[in-house]
Amino acid sequence: DSGVTQTPKHLITATGQRVTLRCSPRSGDLSVYWYQQSLDQGLQFLIQYYNGEERAKGNILERFSAQQFPDLHSELNLSSLELGDSALYFCASSVGGLPNNEQFFGPGTRLTVL
Amino acid sequence: GEDVEQSLFLSVREGDSSVINCTYTDSSSTYLYWYKQEPGAGLQLLTYIFSNMDMKQDQRLTVLLNKKDKHLSLRIADTQTGDSAIYFCAESPGNTGKLIFGQGTTLQVKP
Numbered sequence: 001d002s003g004v005t006q007t008p009k010h011l012i013t014a015t016g017q018r019v020t021l022r023c024s025p026r027s028g029d030l031s032v033y034w035y036q037q038s039l040d041q042g043l044q045f046l047i048q049y050y051n052g053e054e055r056a057k058g059n060i061l062e063r064f065s066a067q068q069f070p071d072l073h074s075e076l077n078l079s080s081l082e083l084g085d086s087a088l089y090f091c092a093s094s095v096g097g098l099p100n101n102e103q104f105f106g107p108g109t110r111l112t113v114l
Numbered sequence: 115g116e117d118v119e120q121s122l123f124l125s126v127r128e129g130d131s132s133v134i135n136c137t138y139t140d141s142s143s144t145y146l147y148w149y150k151q152e153p154g155a156g157l158q159l160l161t162y163i164f165s166n167m168d169m170k171q172d173q174r175l176t177v178l179l180n181k182k183d184k185h186l187s188l189r190i191a192d193t194q195t196g197d198s199a200i201y202f203c204a205e206s207p208g209n210t211g212k213l214i215f216g217q218g219t220t221l222q223v224k225p
Binding site for chain 1: 143144145155156157158159202206208209210211212213214215216217218
């Protein structure tokens with residue numbers, strides 16, 4: 001158990017819908033990262049937050065948005081869902097937001113878009 | 115650019131050594147990492163190497179880094195069936211901590 005929790009574990013929804021994925025980082029970690037793992041694209045970095053502020057952005061679609069709240073949990077919002085958004089979404093946290101800070105990964109949320 | 119390449123599959127016999135190779139493109143990465151993903155699980159950091167090192171050994175794991183060729187390898191000695199998993203090489207360009215992953219190498223260990 002990494003100490004990072006993600007809810008829900010599984011999500012099944014229809015095209016055009018909107019969903020919210022939630023992540024609680026390990027106690028004491030200030031930085032949260034979101035990654036998408038799909039068969040087509042592999043494991044891709046989406047976005048990073050550090051202490052409530054956006055720190056780095058990857059290949060995140062405009063239909064996707066995220067935020068980190070004052071209690072440091074984070075939410076990833078996916079809207080106007082398409083079949084190709086079906087993937088495993090991982091959250092990771094680290095104490096700082098630097099390359100020498102180990103990232104601890106949650107178990108992921110599996111999103112299926114029908 | 116940011117790109118990491120790995121071979122997709124490796125099959126070895128239990129007790130043999132496994133070597134998984136990776137190439138990366140961004141020379142600004144100060145750390146390079148190896149992660150392990152077991153079926154149905156998240157990723158777990160196995161080991162990492164600082165970019166000014168050539169080699170790092172950690173029990174059964176040996177990481178070799180050729181910075182000139184931007185080539186990284188992970189050697190697992192005395193491979194066990196429990197080592198069967200997907201292994202990801204990753205770089206962290208810049209100073210934000212974001213990870214750029216390779217496609218992952220599936221390691222199959224036959225008894």
